[in-house]
Amino acid sequence: MVAPVRDRRAGFSRRRQYGQFLGYVLAVAGLVVGAVLLVASQFxxxxxxxxxxxxxxxxxxxxxxxxxxxxxxxxxxxxxxxxxxxxxxxxxxxxxxxxxxxxxxxxxxxxxxxxxxxxxxxxxxxDEQVVTAARLVSSSASSGRRFALLDAGRLSGVRPGMPVRAPDGLVGRVVETGPNAARVLLLADAASIVPVRRTRDGLPALAVGRGDGALDIRSVNATNVRFHAGDLFVTSGTGGLYVPGIPVARVARAGMDTVLAQPFAQPDRLDFAIVSRVFLPLPPAPPAQAALPQP
Structure with missing residues (x-):
């Protein structure tokens, strides 16, 4: 005989009863296992x-x-x-x-x-020979002649023949002057000839412009002179215009007597340059005359 629905209790379901019983068993088993482990840890x-x-x-x-x-x-x-x-x-x-x-x-x-x-x-x-520092306002890098224009002239003390240089090396020399402008003949011009010497042995030579932005290094008073790629040339002071020791060019290809070289200073990359006084070496001292014997 089935009990009425209103008389059913929470624990009447068999499934719920089995679940509660299993929970009690697991709890007791856990306590037993815990106690065993506790005793084992101690003894x-x-x-x-x-x-x-x-x-x-x-x-x-x-x-x-x-x-x-x-x-x-x-x-x-x-x-x-x-x-x-x-x-x-x-x-x-x-x-x-x-x-x-x-x-x-x-x-x-x-x-x-x-x-x-x-x-x-x-x-x-x-450099104690500096006259002024001026701006290179233009340069003829594409024509047959190689000139540059400075924004300083006679009012700044600039005179024809004065050398113009940059931190990298020699640029050229002044050929014409005005009150506030000067025309510079660049090293690469065909009319430019600079006495130079090789740095490693002092060999004298001439740096001659080619008109195309490069230079020719020519031997002086000698034949069968061997030039090596990378040889450095500086001003020698011969001629009285340029102070000795200013960097001029580096040999591009090895050769004999006349070789191609590239100047250190590139005018198309410069905006300022220095104008220096003309270098005039002192004349040699006269030989000392022997003292005349007293009568």
Missing amino acids: APPLFAGLRMGVATVTVPASSAMMSIREAVAIVPDAINGWVFAHAENERMKAELAVARPLLMRARTIAYDNRRLRRLLELRDR
Whole structure:
């Protein structure tokens, strides 16, 4: 006979009763196992350590797998965030780069100008023959003749024949002057001839302009002279125009008697140059006369 529905109690279900009974059994088993482990830890430490390591051996793979799953799940939001916002971040970085690139180029230009002007100032302070520092406002780098124009003339003390140089080397010499301008004959002009000497052995030579931006180095008073690529030539002071020791050119190709060379100073890359006084070596002292015997 089935009991009425209104008389059913919470524990009337067999399934619920079995569940409660199983819970009690597990609780009692847990207490017993805990008590056994407690007693083993106190009275049999080696046995307890073995049991602990056995449990750890069984649980470590599961713990490692769970850790890997948790790390993978934690990476997913970052990956989604990076994938969603990568395009916007890329566009922002491109905009910042477009703003920074002109500033970087300007900073490099300023640094280069500062280094070059500092060398020019050092040259002016070191050379006592300096007349003035002037700007090279133009140069004829593409025509058959090689001239440059300075923005300083007679009012600044510039006179024809004065050498013009840059920190890198000799530029040329002044050929015409006005009140506030001067015309400079560049080394590469075909009418330019500069006495030079080789730095490693003092070999005299002539640096002659070719009209194409380069120079010819020609031997003087000698034949079968061997020039090597990379030989350096400086002014020798012969002729009385240029101070000795100003860098002039470097040999581009090896050869005999006459070789191609490149000047150190490139007028098309200069904006300032120094005008110096004409170098006039002192004449040799007259030989001392022997003292006449007194009568």
